Amino acid sequence: MRRKEKRLDCLRSGVDLCFAKSGEGLRGFFIVVAFLGVACGVAHAASYDDFARGVSANLQGDPALAVTSFSAALAAGDLNPTLLPAAYRGRAIAYLRQGQCKSAVGDLNEFIRLKPGDVQGLELRSNASSCAGDYSAAESDLTELIGMRQERGVYWSRGRVRWRLKKFAAAADDFMHVAQLDPKDAYAVLWLELSRARGGLDPGTGEQVLREIGNGGWPAPLIRMFAGEAKPEDVASAASRGDADKVANQQCEADFYVAEWWLARKDVASAKPLLDAAAEKCPKNFVEYDEARFELSTLK
């Protein structure tokens, strides 16, 4: 059903906004809002209106609408050039949320062409490249980023990318930087030791961070395992202590890191069931969930 008021223009941003004249109201100006597809179905929308709709859609968690809107804004050809980078970036973010990683890389290539050296663009493109399985490209962007800012999070990201590339010594170097920038980060030390183990390098003791978190605190047993001071049985036993939520998370981590410990010993048969368990049981927002799935994909 279509509304009867005269329409000038329509916008959709989660809801539709239609700009219409009214005989009433201050100076006759009125913005009328209608539901999508009812009042605004055929009205023309300028490229900026599409752009604005895309921005709102991303903020409201609607990547499909964001892609459609930014695509319309870019296709129109008359979007203000200042807004072009933001349109490519916005569509790339929406593509990433939809898992369309190669499309995201394409848009971020455009974004970086328009804004060379943009920190956020490089960071986003490294994520998109990782997501698309192009870890070398991700490493390259992160290296450029580290040239501009030596931050903990960037070293973390490059360390994980290098770990996936099986550049274990280089990954260890990155995790060492993280540990130096944040001496209380036990997981940085854990990944440092894991990378050393996978790369056949001499283990460290994790002494400093173990002092920080205490020998009994989690994930101390994992660090001690890589340092050669504990066995997988000790880790399993430690992981089962604590309240139910804690235990579930600790067991997820134990499964993954013990699997890595076995892989460092070239024992795929012992590692595989543990990786299966981590991929099945770890919370989806855990690093260990992603990396267990990655490892399994390389074992096939």
Place this chain on the structure above:
Amino acid sequence: MRNLRRAALALAAVLGLCAPCVASDDKPCGLVRAASVEMSVDPTGRPNVPLSIGGQTFNLLVDTGGVDSMLSDKTVEALGLPKMPLQYAYVVMFGGLKIDHNTIARDIDFGGLKAEKMPFLVTPAPMSDGVSGILSNDVLRVYDVEFDFANARFNLFLQDHCQADLAYWTTDDHAEIPFTLSNIGHIEFLVELDGQSIRAVLDTGAFRSTLQLEQAEDIFGFKDDDPALKTIAKSSRGNVSKYPFKTLKFGGVAVSNPDILLFPRREIALPGRPELILGMDVLRQLHLYIAYKEKKLYVTAASAH
């Protein structure tokens, strides 16, 4: 704080005196554009403008809902500027973060406006990537301010004009909305939300419009356990929620199904705020001219010309 603001206002006035003062038309007494810069948007959709400090260009968020202009800690460190403790007051930001240091930046250039030095508060709050600080009311309120989102331009005009109709960009109908200016330079006016008149502040620094949950419950008569109230995020200080409001109206502008986040009082942590923070979800769809001296907003749709 009062001294700091006085200094900032004085400098902002100096910025105006040093402007190239390009007249937009030949009529005497017409609008005089003091500065015009490109306006991009950050990933949260908020307006960013370039400001040069000592020859280096930094992107600043334009924040009509702020108090004084700020630079991030990182930027201050990168520029090697001194950080001086505020002596008599501090600023509290949305979320309760206290700002208690300031700095003086030198060799300022903003779209042709120049100043030898300019004070900034120093904020430890994280900013969007690529954003180095905030341009706020200490500068904005001594000019007329135009947000032309569709053409990606941010303009400052001198307030000394006699032009009555300031919606110069359009011959179409437009809205004129009178507002009051709070003592910290916030633009406040009454809006109507689902038939209830509430006080709103125009806030280009807010990427979403927000309402304080407890006030919303008082005004609209719903309770925490109302099935229409949907929790969308949880924090240690309470839940962030949404409520299916039907219509938001102000000065001839009406928005159906406004997307308003409800924050608990403890999360906002700002006493005495207006009920509604009108954020960029609504504002980016408008072309805004803020006549601070006349205390009037001129509004059209963003794409109107």
